[in-house]
Amino acid sequence: MCEKDRQSRKEGRINHSGIKCMCCKTVFDLASFAAHSDNRTQRPSATIFLSDGRSLLQCQMQMMHASKQKNFPHIRLKGDLTQHQSDTICSICQDGGALILCDHCPSAFHVTCMGLEDVPEGKWFCPSCRCGICDHSEYNHDVEQFTKTTMFSCDQCEGEYHVGCLRGERLQQLGSCPNGNWFCSKKCLKIFYHLCELIGKSNPTSAVGLSWTLLRWGSNDNSDLGRFALEAMAEHHSKLCIALDVLHECFVPMTETRTQSDLVADLLFNKESELKRLNFWGFYTMLLEKGDELVSVATFRVYGDKAAEMPLIGTRVLYRRKGMCRLLVNELEKLLCSLGVERLLLPAVPQLLQTWTTSFGFTQMTSSDRLELSKYSLLSFSGTTMCQKLLGAAKTVSGVPADTYEDIVSSSK
Incomplete structure (x- = not known):
């Protein structure tokens, strides 16, 4: 009309x-x-x-309103997680067995996956529960009191930091929990800022007639959004539902035993959890489209400039064996290089391991490589092999002025 x-x-x-x-x-x-x-x-x-x-x-x-995918305010301050039920599988390899438990969070690990020779005596804390500056784990559990031992996380790399350590290193002088987004560094802010600018926009690819779009359901309270923002959200929700259908077409059903929920849906709609391996707040969805038709889907998360992970990528049956997966991976690698990200990680199933290593340039990660990145809650699956590809990290992020970091940090205090 x-x-x-x-x-x-x-x-x-x-x-x-x-x-x-x-x-x-x-x-x-x-x-x-x-x-x-x-x-x-x-x-x-x-x-x-x-x-x-x-x-x-x-x-x-x-x-969108009838769906079960709801948005909630993102929780940045670290509270008391000791009351939550401990995990029953290793956060590194996703298998069960004899596990050591973190004394701060519900995460569990195999001794060998953590590079340990024996079960530690006394209290033990997983790498992701340690301050990114002092590497210590003790913190103030009371979120109502903002002290030097209060710990909170970066909205991009998800690293955790003591308030006192940030003050001591003269990185940021925080007197209270920041409103809005908070970042541990200029690099993390620039990555976040650049990705947000791309959400919902169509971008051309090297193939004529094909474009890619970035979506993220996010975890913000949308009750005060205007009409146009809600309309955009509705369109994004519809595309994510179609992306979910594509991934369901590509993978066997993945029901998470702890929550009895659809793991792929939780990932696409950024479901949060007190358990780090099931906390999907930071994920983005990249769509390869031919007009309004969805061709391929990839999910990825960026841990600052150190690494990014791509746990799931799938192509509709109609477009398989036509180079669509390669095209989408190439576009994602270009994006990550423009953000200055050093490496891309993915869990490869046995039947595709050779394809990823010979055709896409990935290499199998060694135990020491994986241990080096143990502070990141990488999403993997039982029976898969974690692979990595070193990227040509760019020195600058296009379109982000040098003073952006200071401006946004000031406005978020």
Whole structure:
């Protein structure tokens, strides 16, 4: 319909391939159908209506509100996690057996996976529970009191830091928990800032007719968002639901034993958890699209400039063996290089290990490599082999002014 006079411009019928125009019998995607009716808009779903009078955008909004994927405020301050049930599998290899337990969080590990010869005596803390400056683990559990031993995490690399250590190193003089986002360094802020700028935008690839889009469900309270932001969220939600269908098509069902939930859905919709290996707040979803049609999906998380992980990548059956996976990986590697990230990690299943190492340039990680990155809660699966690829890390991040870090930190205090 025309946005001004609400008169019908074109009529069509939805089929498996798109919208078939009644006048010319051509099948269009949403944007092309809107353009075909001389109704050029950035949000074609708002001007395409079903026979019952609802716009496609209204349908998307209803789907989003009816879904179980809710957003909650991100918890940055580290509170008392000792009351939570300890994990029953190793956070490194994802297998069970005899495990040592962290005395601060529910995480569990094999002695050998942590590079230890024997079970530690007394209290033991996992690498991700240690301050990124002093490497000590004791902290103030009371989130109501902001002291020098209060510990909180960076919104990008997810590293944890004591307030006193930040003050002592003269990195940041914090008198209270920051409002909004907080970052441990300029590098982390620039990465976060750049990724946020890309969310929801279509970007060309080296292949004609194919583009990639970055999405992230996030974990913010959206009750005060304006209409246009909610409409964008509804469209993102719809795309993530389609991405979930694609990954379900590519992988066997993955039900997490601890939560009895769909692990892939938890990942795509950034579900948080007190258990670090199930905390997916930092993940992004990268879509490879042909018009409005979803071709391939990859999930990734960036741990500052040190490493990024890509635990899941899948291509629709219709587009397999056509180089779509390689194209998406190449675009992700370009993005990570522009962010200055040093390496990309992924868990390879046995039947694809040779493909990743010979065709994509990855190498199997050694035990020492994995131990070096043990402070990062990398998502892996039982029976997989963790691989890595060193990237040509760029020195600068495009489009981010040098004074951005100071401006944002000041506004978030």
